[in-house]
Amino acid sequence: MAELKLRFQSHNLPLAHTFTIAHGSRTQTPISFVQLQWGTDVGYGEAAMPPYLGESAQTAESFYSSLDFSWVTEPSDLERVLSYVQSHSLGNSSAKAAIDIALHDLHAKRLGIPVYQLFGLNPAEAPQSSYTIGIQPLDKVHTLLPNTDPFGLIKVKLGGDHDRQMIDLIRDYTDKPISVDVNQGWMKKERALEEIYWLKERGVVYVEQPMPKESIMDMEWLSQHSPLPTIADEAAQRLTDLFELKNCYHGVNIKLMKCSGIREGYLMAKLAKSLGLKVMIGCMTESSCGIAAAAQLASLADWVDLDGHFLLANDPFEGLSFNEGVVQLSQLNGLGVFPKHLTWDDQQWQ
Structure with a gap:
């Protein structure tokens, strides 16, 4: 009888350029990759772990090592397997996302379909990425x-000491729409509102996480007065967060690494729409494996920000393409991607 087997490996992947946001800079990103195998079929998953999530290669590997799939008799029972993964321990959202992604990849491959068909979605309806x-x-x-020339939208990180000059430089280069992500960088609501009015005059279309996620009352005031949509990022991580945020923001940025994977990402998008919130499908700095997983849900989004694999110096997965600003999934089953230069011979199955 077949068994559901797991193995994993971790890397610090170098970035193509130093990446700086309001609270720090990085030249590499920690990522764990997993394989789930059932018989001859293999599914791939990824955990991308930026510092603010509080995860690391060590925490991810500890989580993977603690899992026991010996009881699984049918991996297509996604609800049962993923409920076990979710309840196994608190936290570990990115590590859980890797298992979720690999399980969806495996399940869809066994059915002979791409993952998005499991949800009745059409990737041709996905918006352009920033x-x-x-x-x-x-x-x-x-x-x-x-680098922005092929894209329909430019996303700019703000919260530095020359925000307006950056916007002016970009506006001198192109008249494409711009979005901004402040990563909680503005502390005062009055200053935030002043900046948003200035940004609107320069063709900015929405503002991500302008203030600290704890500033709930200030964000409610800001969203009521803002001429641009405000989008929750750090403030919106899991499904239940949406009920608390629906009066504080106009939309939510759903990232699989925050919400523990494709299953909850799909539920978050549907719930957000029912609450009248705009939906953005975003990413961390990820390989094509993680981006392909998020792209399965992209047709649910009003905005898409799936460029994480372009920020890597060397993407270890392949299979995605890019056309007219849209991330294009391949015609392969599952996620539609496969390892380019990862070797698994040294990793043991568990």
Whole structure:
């Protein structure tokens, strides 16, 4: 009888450029990859772990090592298997997402369909993705702007000491719409509102996480007065968060690494819409494996920000393409991606 077997490996993947947001800079990103095997079929998953999530390769590997799938008699029982993964321990959202993604990849491959068909979705309805420019020295911004040419929307990280100059430089280069992500960088609601009015005049279309996630009352006031939609990012991680945020923001940025995977990401998108919230499907700095997983849900979104694999110096997965600003899934079953230069021979199954 077949068994559901797991193995994993972790890496610090170098970034193509130093990536800076309001609270720090990185030149690499920690990522864990997992394989789930049933018989001859294999599913792939990914956990991308930015510092603010409080996860690391060590916590992810400890979580994986503690899992016991010996009781699983049918991996297509996604609800039962994922309920076990969710209840096994608190936290570990990214590590749980890796298992969720691999299980969906495995299940869809066994059925001979892409993952999005499990949810009745059509990737042809996905919006264009944005391309992200982190906080940069002004003389560096010029060198990064050509990277935005294939994209329909430019996302700019704010919260530095030259925000307006960055926007002006980008606006001098192109008249494409811009979105901004402040990563909780504005402390005062009055200053935030002043900045948002200035940004609106320069063609910005929405503002992500302008204030600290704990500033609930200030965010409610800001969203009531803002001329642009405000989008919760750090403030919105799991499904139940949406009920608390529906009066504080106009929309929510759903990331699989925050919400523990495809299953809850789908539920969050449906619930957000029912609550009158705009939906954004976003990502961390991830390989094509994680981006492909999020792209399965992209047709549910009003906005898409799935550029994490473009920010890596060397993407270890392949299978995605990019056309007219839209992340294109392959015609392969499952996630539609496969490892490019990962070797698994040294990793033991458990």
